[in-house]
Amino acid sequence: MSKFDIQKPIVELPDQDPEREFSDDELVWTDEEQEQIEAWKDQYPEDQAAIMKVLWLGQEKFGYLAPEVIQLCADTLDMSFSQAYGVSTFYHQYYKEEKGNYVLDVCTCFTCQVCGGYDILHYLEEKLDVHTGETTDDGMFTVQAAECLGSCGSAPMMEISNGVYVHQLTPEKIDDLIESLRAGEVPDFTSVTLPQDEDEMDGNRRTDVQTTTYETQPEAEHMD
Ligand code: FES
Helix, strand or coil: CCCCCCCCCCCCCCCCCCCCCCCCCCCCCCCHHHHHHHHHHHHCCCCCHHHHHHHHHHHHHHHHCCHHHHHHHHHCCCCCCCHHHHHHHHHHCCCCCCCCEEEEEEEECCHHHHHHHHHHHHHHHHHHHCCCEEECCCCCEEEEECCCCHHHHCCCEEEEEEEEEEECHHHHHHHHHHHEEEEEEECCCCCCCCCCCCCCCCCCCCCCCCCCCCCCCCCCCCCC
């Protein structure tokens, strides 16, 4: 068998008969939420186009998108479960299971990868004693690997709980960050202004990141 043959499913198939987390009584929108949904529907030529917003509302209301919550969102827009499920699984920002208080999405896409994204991910795994995708025993942190979060210029970076970007990460920054989060202090969302001048960038190259120091080679991370 060549090393490129697929030996296991790339995506784990969902449990076909999961235990329900939410009862029918809980699975209802309030009048206010229903009003909001109607307003979203009015923005599009077809109701189904509002699925991303309705899923987001479901996640905020229930904490995560359990299958029955996805079903509620699908029913709300008169679409099939599989259509709504497909949208929810395309974006890692939609949580399909319960997460920790803080979800740490470390970008391991190409730019962050060559700037040490996997080193940051592995440092977090070791520090918090979890594997990627797991939640710490105290329920405080979930560590995830994310695809490009659109902030490649400040690599390596991560996002906290779908809202706060932390840039140009180092182990020291991670230490400070975890300490702050444990104390309930979430940093403000920040964006980074990068130098626009070529001289300042040393011939259009980043000078503030030592790209040769990363320990985890970018390729072969997922190849057995
Ligand atoms: S590769 Fe990490 S933000 Fe784009």
